[in-house]
Amino acid sequence: MSDPLTAAVGLPTTSVPSRPATGFWRRALRHRSFVLGAALVCLVIGSALLSLVWTPWPAYEIDIASKLKPPSFSHWLGTDSFGRDIVSLLLVGARSTILVGIIAVGIGLTSGVCFGLLAAARKGWTEELIMRMSDFTFAFPAVLSAIMLAAVVGPGMLTSITAIGIFQIPIFVRVTRGSANAIWAREFVLAARASGKGGFRITIEHVLPNILSILIVQATIQFALAILAEAALSYLGLGTQPPQPSWGRMLNDAQTLLFQSPMLAVYPGAAIAVAVLGLNLLGDGLRDLLDPRLARER
Amino acid sequence: MGNPANAPLIDVDNLGVRLNTSRGPAQAVRGISFSLKRGETLGLVGESGCGKSVTALALMGLLPDNAVLGGSVRLDGRQLIKLSDADYCKLRGNRISMIFQEPMTALNPMHTIGQQVAEPLRRHKNYSAGQARTEAIALLDRVGLPDAAKRVDAYPHQFSGGQRQRVTIAMALACEPDLLIADEPTTALDVTIQGQILDLIADLVEERGMSMILISHDLGVIAENVERMMVMYGGTVVESGPTDEVFRRMGHPYTQGLFRARPRFGARKGTRLKTITGTVPELADLPSGCTFADRCPLVVDGCRAALPPVVEVGHGHGVRCIRTDVSMADRVGAVSA
Numbered sequence A: 001m002s003d004p005l006t007a008a009v010g011l012p013t014t015s016v017p018s019r020p021a022t023g024f025w026r027r028a029l030r031h032r033s034f035v036l037g038a039a040l041v042c043l044v045i046g047s048a049l050l051s052l053v054w055t056p057w058p059a060y061e062i063d064i065a066s067k068l069k070p071p072s073f074s075h076w077l078g079t080d081s082f083g084r085d086i087v088s089l090l091l092v093g094a095r096s097t098i099l100v101g102i103i104a105v106g107i108g109l110t111s112g113v114c115f116g117l118l119a120a121a122r123k124g125w126t127e128e129l130i131m132r133m134s135d136f137t138f139a140f141p142a143v144l145s146a147i148m149l150a151a152v153v154g155p156g157m158l159t160s161i162t163a164i165g166i167f168q169i170p171i172f173v174r175v176t177r178g179s180a181n182a183i184w185a186r187e188f189v190l191a192a193r194a195s196g197k198g199g200f201r202i203t204i205e206h207v208l209p210n211i212l213s214i215l216i217v218q219a220t221i222q223f224a225l226a227i228l229a230e231a232a233l234s235y236l237g238l239g240t241q242p243p244q245p246s247w248g249r250m251l252n253d254a255q256t257l258l259f260q261s262p263m264l265a266v267y268p269g270a271a272i273a274v275a276v277l278g279l280n281l282l283g284d285g286l287r288d289l290l291d292p293r294l295a296r297e298r
Numbered sequence B: 001m002g003n004p005a006n007a008p009l010i011d012v013d014n015l016g017v018r019l020n021t022s023r024g025p026a027q028a029v030r031g032i033s034f035s036l037k038r039g040e041t042l043g044l045v046g047e048s049g050c051g052k053s054v055t056a057l058a059l060m061g062l063l064p065d066n067a068v069l070g071g072s073v074r075l076d077g078r079q080l081i082k083l084s085d086a087d088y089c090k091l092r093g094n095r096i097s098m099i100f101q102e103p104m105t106a107l108n109p110m111h112t113i114g115q116q117v118a119e120p121l122r123r124h125k126n127y128s129a130g131q132a133r134t135e136a137i138a139l140l141d142r143v144g145l146p147d148a149a150k151r152v153d154a155y156p157h158q159f160s161g162g163q164r165q166r167v168t169i170a171m172a173l174a175c176e177p178d179l180l181i182a183d184e185p186t187t188a189l190d191v192t193i194q195g196q197i198l199d200l201i202a203d204l205v206e207e208r209g210m211s212m213i214l215i216s217h218d219l220g221v222i223a224e225n226v227e228r229m230m231v232m233y234g235g236t237v238v239e240s241g242p243t244d245e246v247f248r249r250m251g252h253p254y255t256q257g258l259f260r261a262r263p264r265f266g267a268r269k270g271t272r273l274k275t276i277t278g279t280v281p282e283l284a285d286l287p288s289g290c291t292f293a294d295r296c297p298l299v300v301d302g303c304r305a306a307l308p309p310v311v312e313v314g315h316g317h318g319v320r321c322i323r324t325d326v327s328m329a330d331r332v333g334a335v336s337a
């Protein structure tokens, strides 16, 4: 049966196949908060990368003779109470910040997404169990888990990474389960089940791709929270240990000299603010740009 | 498949479905029985909310886990109720397929139509990627998608509603199923396209010797496309029989009301059947007797006492009503007058 009518009525909206993501970069470059956020994040990442190959001064070098120097030509932002160069400390500190963020969010993202997808796919008591467990975990703030962990294995970067990572899991479980449930309720999932696909295939082929953008946005925002948590833990002495520099530790060191040299607290504080602000702006921008309602031509 | 030609392909006996609704558990389907031989077609008609889709999903084993099923569903003699999900997966899309109402949402926006049509072939028939793609193009061509070979790699959003429904039909038929369940396949489409899609389905069903269960709220669609029909109301079958017989001698007041209230030709989707007074009752508080009693013009006390038995009013034509003497006399009188 041929029907010229359908062919005429149902002319394709576009004749050249185009991926739904077409024009992403064009729209991205026009999106102000995305551009600003990306720039700030690139600045932090750039600092961390730069510190791997070059710092103005060796970051670990203690030089008591030149302690608490004001900004000068040789020490752009001055020196701290041990005579270490602030710029160098900030650059190397970016490294710990990013490392902790990536690993902690990585832990939270991978396990949280797996549990969330499982809960949405299995429903019933599996879902109930996973959600109650994640509520339970969520009841322990990162600082509390870090204190408990530090009591057992001692403080350090690993402790703070683990504590922050565990704290991130329930957040990702909730976001994943919520958005995955919405996809499971869609008709194309019913159609996929009607064509004989099992729960695992549907999760991998239909659910995950459709919630990916939500996860990316959430991960960006969690990254910012992880940076704040890392700073807080280091500030409390539970995270990164000396001599390893970190922005939180720099704040801690500056605390005792707050009236003598307040700028020592301002620099790491500003660095943390830049990183967190950058990530939040980036997350907001991505949320707008990846919004399926805008991305798909409807 | 080693099955005597006159044995039923699918045999449904006293199928019941209990669902958990927001207002507590409710009997969405109560005691449906029918059987279909290979190549036979059956229509399921009734207002929205009367349990047509739930019945279809029960046959597909796709109801939520908390649904409680009763009765028996046999495919070639094999009991499907309580079949494990893994075993059911081997049947779905392979021996039983389903087409849905919304072609806009029945396709995954992230995959090309070619991938989606080829997928059941790869999984159920172990086709290689190349074979499946060739077959997918042939199928898309068969369902009348213009330029199938060129457009096989396009995404669903690049097609119109009618074209997408053609794609879902190709998907459903890829593995040459024995039974096709089409749940309001044209309700979401423009009137101009509806007839073409129904013709396509009818052609394919005949060409492949499939059995079909066609679900619609539209009596016109049922009249033109199936040999036998069942009229559903509140989860029960109130009338069933050969289509022409039922249309000639409608026995149930509900069927008659539905017929009088049928949308005029050309009415758009969403048109309500306004002339049957009252609304479909909430499932959770369906009356214990005849489910139609509250809206029925012929209601007497006896209707509310117990679910009326099926009255045989013609060959294979059953009506679940205790007042057929009046309802059918009326009708006969009206015709002869």
Ligand SMILES: Nc1ncnc2c1ncn2[C@@H]1O[C@H](COP(=O)(O)OP(=O)(O)O)[C@@H](O)[C@H]1O
Pocket (backbone or CB within 6 Å): B019, B020, B021, B022, B028, B046, B047, B048, B049, B050, B051, B052, B053, B054, B055, B064, B283
């Ligand atoms: N998953 C579900 N959970 C609870 N109630 C449902 C579910 N699916 C359908 N129902 C209810 O079952 C009844 C029959 O629905 P359905 O079979 O979809 O009607 P239709 O005849 O329009 O296809 C409706 O009252 C509906 O609200």
Ligand SMILES: [Mg+2]
Pocket (backbone or CB within 6 Å): B049, B052, B053, B054, B183, B184
């Ligand atoms: Mg329905």
